Amino acid sequence: MAQKNRLKYVLLGLLKSKKQTGYDLAKSFDSDIGEFWNANHSQIYPLLKRMEDDALIGHESMTVGQKLHKKQYFITSAGQEIFNAWLKSPSELDNTHDEFILKLFFIDDAQSPLLKPMIATQQKYHEDKLKQLTSQFKQKFSTQEKIDQSFGHSLVLRHAIDREQGYSRWLEEMLTLI
Amino acid sequence: MAQKNRLKYVLLGLLKSKKQTGYDLAKSFDSDIGEFWNANHSQIYPLLKRMEDDALIGHESMTVGQKLHKKQYFITSAGQEIFNAWLKSPSELDNTHDEFILKLFFIDDAQSPLLKPMIATQQKYHEDKLKQLTSQFKQKFSTQEKIDQSFGHSLVLRHAIDREQGYSRWLEEMLTLI
DNA sequence: TTTTACATGTAAGTCGTTACATGATTGC
DNA sequence: GCAATCATGTAACGACTTACATGTAAAA
Known part of the structure; x- marks a missing residue:
């Protein structure tokens, strides 16, 4: 159980x-x-x-x-x-519990005054995160040798960076829609 | 507590x-x-x-x-x-619990025979997911009117689609690295 | 008539967080 | 001497999952 x-x-x-x-x-x-x-x-x-x-x-x-x-x-x-x-064994994926996404789901009106400040806060958060991850990558994987020694770890960090970039792009796109 | x-x-x-x-x-x-x-x-x-x-x-x-x-x-x-x-209120983000990512973290060797089949399985999963989300979007948000009526929901679906596309790109890139 | 969907609950167990509790070692 | 870090635990509680349990209504 x-x-x-x-x-x-x-x-x-x-x-x-x-x-x-x-x-x-x-x-x-x-x-x-x-x-x-x-x-x-x-x-x-x-x-x-x-x-x-x-x-x-x-x-x-x-x-x-x-x-x-x-x-x-x-x-x-x-x-x-x-x-x-x-x-x-087969891998499972639990959904992200992203509270911002959850709130967004419930905002029906594109003109809601809540949207802009919410987006701005998220942008700040994800930009900071991206910076942090990028510097972490540079620090940990400065040489090809280091990448080869922890290959999976490097891929995972790369993914986290990709994810943050995608998130930021999406937020940017949102702003053009409102 | x-x-x-x-x-x-x-x-x-x-x-x-x-x-x-x-x-x-x-x-x-x-x-x-x-x-x-x-x-x-x-x-x-x-x-x-x-x-x-x-x-x-x-x-x-x-x-x-x-x-x-x-x-x-x-x-x-x-x-x-x-x-x-x-x-x-401020939004929090819980980390995704993606078991594939977790496993990947522990695979140190780029030559591990586990990698290719693991990636292939994930590609299948995320491609299916993407197809499902895309058709869901088309079905639910076929007109601008429908988007305007559930604006947040449309953005959230768009995000899910972006996420899957990003994931697939990353998997594709991984294959070129091994 | 039989299956599927509607409808509402409880029980048992694990997971995960926050707080409580204690003490030793190291560096300043 | 004092603060930060090392080190190991327990307690209480809420969140979530799986399974148990029961019964009605609508559709095929």
């Missing part, structure tokens, strides 16, 4: 490249992957425990300094297997 | 134009608005009750045939007010 738990696969995917603590994993969502997936530590820690119960991951305990305990999680072969199976 | 409840505003928005039963509202998500928002009747019925408790909506009971009871819901002035306030 209920939902997908794709976060499980995200965590496996992140652990595939290196051993990490729950804290490290949580941080990944602030940069990198945060562009299209999110999770808080309060969701991550319990899930890591469940995944360990299912033998998809394991951990090594470490002590840093005098008494700070860390858990370095790693992926097991069973984890590798279900991750690979997931990669090969 | 926790989440947005934008569904409340969707229901208010739908009730703004006409009185409807819970069943009617649930059906709206199969067509129209379903393109970018979804809800099941099991979520809708309890929410309608709560909204009525909050005096945002009311209902008239009707009997169809011999004994079938219907509840025709309508929006109250309080409901109108909070709906209008929502339209004017």
Whole structure:
């Protein structure tokens, strides 16, 4: 019953490249992957425990300094297997929950005074986003070598950039229609 | 604590134009608005009750045939007010949960044999989607008059079409890179 | 008459967010 | 010494999905 738990696969995917603590994993969502997936530590820690119960991951305990305990999680072969199976499985697409789009749907009148300010706010938002993504791409993928090393990541960032450009074009076009 | 409840505003928005039963509202998500928002009747019925408790909506009971009871819901002035306030409030954007993008992120190697079939599947999906959206647009907005009557809805559909076109272009470009 | 659509609910479970709670280490 | 960051958890709650449950009306 209920939902997908794709976060499980995200965590496996992140652990595939290196051993990490729950804290490290949580941080990944602030940069990198945060562009299209999110999770808080309060969701991550319990899930890591469940995944360990299912033998998809394991951990090594470490002590840093005098008494700070860390858990370095790693992926097991069973984890590798279900991750690979997931990669090969059919993909689903949940609809974006874009509140601006939702509001727009309900604005019947092209002359509504709400439209222009709403569009302006969105333009600002998506232009900022575009700038941010573009600089992120330049920073992360400055050489062909770096692209080759994280090919999928580069494609995904490229897509995010395309998406923002498309969004901006659409907003621009809207203005000509009102 | 926790989440947005934008569904409340969707229901208010739908009730703004006409009185409807819970069943009617649930059906709206199969067509129209379903393109970018979804809800099941099991979520809708309890929410309608709560909204009525909050005096945002009311209902008239009707009997169809011999004994079938219907509840025709309508929006109250309080409901109108909070709906209008929502339209004017800042909009948030939840990230798309696109499983294909997520998988792609984890594919480091441009030579991975997984890539081509994954892309092919996505191309098929988004081409079909595009065709479906295009015919929907033609059917719903065949005249300028119809566009003017549901201006926001037309813009939203246009956006969905743009999005699919952009997605397809990006997939096409990916193929040239591998 | 039989199937499809109309119509309304409840139950159980997972997902995800916000808040609560605690403590150690490192850099300034 | 103090602030920022590292580090790990739990609690409460709302959102959403899937399944269970029931019955009527209209159309084929």
